[in-house]
């Protein structure tokens with residue numbers, strides 16, 4: 186048994202040394218990690234200028250209902266009567282009839298402001314982030330509608346499942362204190 | 375009349391430059407009725423303090439787990455805590471933030487790519503390792519939701535033969551290496567992508583992921599903790615640190631009487647029996663194989679790292695930038711016709727391809743290095759495994775293997791000494807209650 190005790194003591198001594206080394210390693214690692222890079226946590230966001238409205242946002246989010254929603258920058262909106270994000274390409278009539286609407290869930294509300302202007306509001310509880318309206322607005326309109334990750338819904342996955350499949354590489358990590366990449370009024374011309 | 379601008383625009387469309395970036399086609403109106411324009415709303419994330427709560431719960435659970443495993447030696451307590459962890463970290467926090475995945479954040483953060491590792495992720499990475507350094511795998515025992523979900527479904531553990539256990543166990547090391555490569559090159563977080571249980575925790579997910587999770591659980595009915603033993607990359611780190619831990623799980627409270635009662639009690643194949651007295655002849659032969667394997671180690675490392683450099687370019691295709699660059703290049707050189715969603719999205723940005731190529735080449739180079747290192751790691755792991763298998767360390771009692779034991783406490787009640795201890799404890803308690 187003495188042999189066993191002996192080698193036990195030796196092992197514990199070596200282990201102790203290794204433990205000490207590991208502890209120092211942990212210390213160094215912590216220091217390095219906390220020191221590196223921008224000192225702020227990040228969240229996922231879509232760069233609306235890169236998004237090509239592929240439709241993946243609606244289906245690839247880990248949430249049942251995507252955390253990505255259409256967002257409206259009213260300052261950029263032309264308040265058009267024939268809104269190309271509200272209406273089907275060849276609408277029967279310019280009214281709120283469901284058959285005329287582009288949005289598959291009817292999430293855009295059209296309200297009369299004054300002749301000939303209409304306001305379009307997005308009901309985020311209905312929006313599925315399919316980007317159909319965004320496409321309409323970007324290709325034919327002012328591009329005032331765009332997709333954004335809504336942070337009241339987003340789980341901030343370690344790696345966003347949509348980012349992985351986004352063909353436009355439009356997703357990126359942004360500082361948590363400025364979690365949106367909103368479109369602003371483009372310069373005239 | 376109102377159609378005029380649209381029609382005019384449609385006619386003009388072909389004349390506009392290709393990129394359709396936002397442009398003001400219809401000037402915003404000047405309202406006359408005092409209409410107030412709504413603001414674009416930007417809802418914030420709920421409760422950023424929750425992050426600290428998670429760390430707090432983690433630290434508490436780790437401490438409690440160490441106490442239950444080492445001091446209280448209570449299987450029931452460990453089981454109860456693991457159900458709590460499963461509920462909290464698994465179903466409530468939906469498996470995110472998680473120690474296993476944190477490996478990737480740390481790898482990416484260390485690469486100095488400007489990625490900042492959040493405080494809670496650093497804590498989730500380091501705290502369990504720190505505990506492993508002192509108490510062994512108490513994290514696996516009752517804190518990790520992945521471990522817990524497999525632990526609770528365990529029905530009839532089958533014995534995995536030693537050679538299979540050792541071989542499959544290598545997978546975890548390889549998986550760890552791969553995860554670090556993909557994360558450090560900023561390409562993918564494969565641990566999150568292929569996590570078998572996350573879809574179950576979230577109660578939603580793609581069909582494949584749910585199926586994968588269910589498969590793992592079905593296997594876990596008969597093979598204790600398959601993910602932990604054969605795949606978990608974090609378990610690799612915990613196991614390595616547990617080898618030198620200050621305190622260790624012992625099956626017996628203070629001495630082993632070699633009654634063999636615990637022999638088959640571990641569902642995870644972590645119990646090692648005492649070694650028979652070594653035979654002189656066997657020893658000499660053993661020494662020879664050991665020397666052989668030691669000589670083989672550098673050869674293995676060299677071969678595998680050479681192979682690693684070779685597979686570097688194909689690994690690089692996991693990176694989105696590399697993929698687009700390749701596609702754009704093939705289109706531009708006439709090697710491919712048509713466009714893909716990704717290549718047309720790139721053209722939509724109007725950036726010159728040269729910049730993209732440069733970026734992709736840089737990533738490609740990083741992958742060559744990373745591939746070589748990954749290969750070296752695989753060679754090292756295989757070589758060391760061979761060496762470890764041929765080193766015969768003497769054991770004088772029944773032991774829980776330091777690296778393999780997940781400290782679930784199932785073997786405790788099998789030890790008759792444990793019952794002696796509990797009885798003595800009960801007597802003391804009774805006496806104290808009287809006085």
Ligand code: SF4
Pocket residue numbers: 231235236237238239240241242316332347350351352353354355356
């Ligand atoms: S996946 Fe990318 S390109 Fe597709 S809609 Fe979402 S942000 Fe836009």
Ligand code: SF4
Pocket residue numbers: 229245246247248251252253334338339340341342344345346347348
């Ligand atoms: S981070 Fe997760 S929850 Fe958020 S948008 Fe991406 S996939 Fe959806």
Ligand code: SF4
Pocket residue numbers: 473474513514515518519520521522599601602603606607608609612
């Ligand atoms: S081995 Fe991995 S999955 Fe299993 S309990 Fe430990 S950390 Fe969790």
